[in-house]
Amino acid sequence: MVENTVNTQNAESHVFEAEVSQILKLMIHSLYSNKEIFLRELISNASDACDKLRFEALSNDALYEGDSELQVRVSVDKEARTLTISDNGIGMSKDEVVNNIGTIARSGTKAFLEQLSGDQQKDSHLIGQFGVGFYSSFIVADQVEVVTRRAGESTATYWASEGTGEYTLADTEREKRGTDVVLHLREDEEEFLDDWRLRSVIKRYSDNISLPVQMLTEIPSDSEEGEEDKAPEKEWQAVNSAKALWTRAKNEISDEEYKEFYKSVAHDWTDPQAWVHTKAEGKYEYTSLFYIPSQKPFDLYDRDATHGIKLYVQRVFIMDDNKDLMPNYLRFVRGLVDSNDLPLNVSRELLQSNRVIDSIRSASVKKVLGLIEGMAKNEPEKFESFWTNFGQVFKEGIVEDFANRERILKICRFASTHKDTPEQSVSVEDYIARMKPGQESIYYITADSFAAAKNSPHLEAFRAKEYEVLLLNDRVDEWVMSHVTEFEGKSFVSVAKGDLELSDDEKADKEKAAEESKDFIERIQNALKDQVEGVRPSTRLTQSPACLVMGEQDMALHMQQLLKQAGHEIPANKPTLELNLDHPLVKRLDGEGDDARFGDLVEVLYGQAVIAEGGQLDDPAGFVKKLNTLLTAA
Numbered sequence: 001m002v003e004n005t006v007n008t009q010n011a012e013s014h015v016f017e018a019e020v021s022q023i024l025k026l027m028i029h030s031l032y033s034n035k036e037i038f039l040r041e042l043i044s045n046a047s048d049a050c051d052k053l054r055f056e057a058l059s060n061d062a063l064y065e066g067d068s069e070l071q072v073r074v075s076v077d078k079e080a081r082t083l084t085i086s087d088n089g090i091g092m093s094k095d096e097v098v099n100n101i102g103t104i105a106r107s108g109t110k111a112f113l114e115q116l117s118g119d120q121q122k123d124s125h126l127i128g129q130f131g132v133g134f135y136s137s138f139i140v141a142d143q144v145e146v147v148t149r150r151a152g153e154s155t156a157t158y159w160a161s162e163g164t165g166e167y168t169l170a171d172t173e174r175e176k177r178g179t180d181v182v183l184h185l186r187e188d189e190e191e192f193l194d195d196w197r198l199r200s201v202i203k204r205y206s207d208n209i210s211l212p213v214q215m216l217t218e219i220p221s222d223s224e225e226g227e228e229d230k231a232p233e234k235e236w237q238a239v240n241s242a243k244a245l246w247t248r249a250k251n252e253i254s255d256e257e258y259k260e261f262y263k264s265v266a267h268d269w270t271d272p273q274a275w276v277h278t279k280a281e282g283k284y285e286y287t288s289l290f291y292i293p294s295q296k297p298f299d300l301y302d303r304d305a306t307h308g309i310k311l312y313v314q315r316v317f318i319m320d321d322n323k324d325l326m327p328n329y330l331r332f333v334r335g336l337v338d339s340n341d342l343p344l345n346v347s348r349e350l351l352q353s354n355r356v357i358d359s360i361r362s363a364s365v366k367k368v369l370g371l372i373e374g375m376a377k378n379e380p381e382k383f384e385s386f387w388t389n390f391g392q393v394f395k396e397g398i399v400e401d402f403a404n405r406e407r408i409l410k411i412c413r414f415a416s417t418h419k420d421t422p423e424q425s426v427s428v429e430d431y432i433a434r435m436k437p438g439q440e441s442i443y444y445i446t447a448d449s450f451a452a453a454k455n456s457p458h459l460e461a462f463r464a465k466e467y468e469v470l471l472l473n474d475r476v477d478e479w480v481m482s483h484v485t486e487f488e489g490k491s492f493v494s495v496a497k498g499d500l501e502l503s504d505d506e507k508a509d510k511e512k513a514a515e516e517s518k519d520f521i522e523r524i525q526n527a528l529k530d531q532v533e534g535v536r537p538s539t540r541l542t543q544s545p546a547c548l549v550m551g552e553q554d555m556a557l558h559m560q561q562l563l564k565q566a567g568h569e570i571p572a573n574k575p576t577l578e579l580n581l582d583h584p585l586v587k588r589l590d591g592e593g594d595d596a597r598f599g600d601l602v603e604v605l606y607g608q609a610v611i612a613e614g615g616q617l618d619d620p621a622g623f624v625k626k627l628n629t630l631l632t633a634a
């Protein structure tokens with residue numbers, strides 16, 4: 001058990017969960033190349049705690065306990081070799097201590113461990129992103145003590161650990177609300193007792209914190225002769241500039257400052273890809289500052305993950321991760337909105353149906369779309385990286401944001417048969433510019449892999465006619481495309497569904513072929529019984545013997561498969577089997593007199609069409625057996 005320097009009662013020892021211990025070990029043994037980040041993390045926690053207090057106090061003024069001057073203080077005791085970070089924020093109850101910095105691994109912990117690369121520089125930057133910042137104290141300390149009291153509560157809690165497998169928890173006292181984190185510095189870490197060194201680190205990391213971070217500072221004395229021995233007077237002075245960056249005029253903010261600010265709001269260490277800073281002064285007055293990150297957050301595909309927009313009202317922080325300010329498909333955007341029209345005591349419930357918020361949101365979406373369009377037009381490399389990182393999520397906007405559908409669709413990029421590579425670089429406008437004379441529709445195919453899309457038998461006739469087809473294989477594509485009907489008067493048509501657009505000659509040929517092969521088709525239909533909706537001669541195949549075609553409103557076969565696997569009940573939409581009557585295999589089938597062998601051949605033809613479609617056979621072993629029998633006979 002840790003020997004404590006604070007007056008405590010009922011001390012008990014607890015053991016950390018394995019993942020927490022793992023993090024601690026890592027902090028101690030592997031992340032010492034960028035030690036000073038612990039200070040950034042602890043000050044950021046202290047500042048968050050003050051923000052939380054301010055928010056809770058909006059509806060319960062008593063929480064201020066008579067002191068509403070919020071600040072963070074950093075102090076050292078050279079003799080005891082301790083560095084203390086104190087705040088008068090919300091503090092923590094005993095349960096909160098256990099949940100937040102005690103026994104239990106938090107959700108980001110595992111994700112953090114999974115992302116580790118072994119590169120110290122990189123790994124130490126990950127700390128802030130995954131919510132394991134507190135433990136970075138152990139990079140420089142061999143013992144950490146926390147004394148904290150939640151605003152409005154009477155007992156305080158003492159927590160201490162040496163960063164090994166366990167920690168001490170006890171009741172204690174703290175006159176004022178808030179938290180002290182006391183670091184007992186390791187040998188060789190004296191630099192963090194140095195006033196000048198601390199100031200420079202604090203300035204670097206905390207200039208964007210809108211709260212004063214103070215240190216005791218000597219004030220020049222106008223001492224009389226003979227009073228030199230008197231200890232110089234000191235007072236708490238802010239080390240950071242504590243000015244909210246977004247309130248300054250745009251032309252006074254340098255790119256460097258924008259980038260630094262991004263790093264502090266987004267807990268990201270890489271530079272942002274782009275940003276847009278707006279002061280709106282129309283019907284509503286507000287300032288917004290939005291950033292597009294240059295890399296994916298770890299929880300991008302989790303639709304419930306936290307969003308990155310902070311809400312301020314008249315420069316007072318109200319809440320993190322506001323979901324009402326940015327739609328889901330722009331959940332990768334980071335930044336803030338500072339409104340002058342909302343009441344300070346605004347609640348989450350109130351925000352959900354609020355005219356001011358709705359108006360800010362719709363203007364904000366337009367700003368972000370404009371920012372992305374600007375990249376697409378002027379900075380193709382940046383745009384490409386944006387699309388690689390966020391394209392899949394952005395596409396959800398086609399479904400989610402009806403009002404901006406056309407604009408979103410214009411930004412989207414796809415792979416297509418034009419290049420036949422998986423790279424998503426074709427816009428709908430590029431496609432339209434390349435449409436063949438007489439071509440009415442925009443053709444696409446969805447499949448569960450790029451290879452399956454590219455090699456699908458459905459493309460054969462389109463390739464022969466040199467019609468371009470968009471090749472879609474992201475998970476969201478089938479769902480997204482089911483919501484897209486047209487773009488600038490051109491309809492979107494899946495090449496795997498419905499009928500093909502035919503010239504009059506082609507139509508006549510098709511009818512003739514159908515007439516001539518009526519008996520043959522019927523024989524196949526009988527052999528397949530109710531596995532298919534129908535059988536018909538194909539105009540879309542030039543190389544493959546057969547393919548399956550879904551009705552226009554039906555779900556693609558590979559999607560049906562996916563949903564079935566996920567346990568969904570889906571309507572049984574039967575495909576139509578299309579045959580390439582010119583294919584040697586089909587011709588051979590036509591002449592087959594033996595009914596049993598005819599049946600086997602038909603099954604094999606049907607089976608391969610299912611497989612080519614990304615579907616699964618009901619009886620794979622039976623299929624293989626039939627195939628082998630036929631191969632042997634051949």
Ligand code: ADP
Nearest residue numbers: 045046049091092100101131132133134135179
């Ligand atoms: P993060 O701050 O990213 O959530 P940390 O490991 O740094 O992750 O902190 C874990 C949690 O502990 C915080 O989310 C917060 O709830 C709590 N906490 C940490 N420091 C303080 C503090 N000074 N005052 C109040 N709560 C704190």
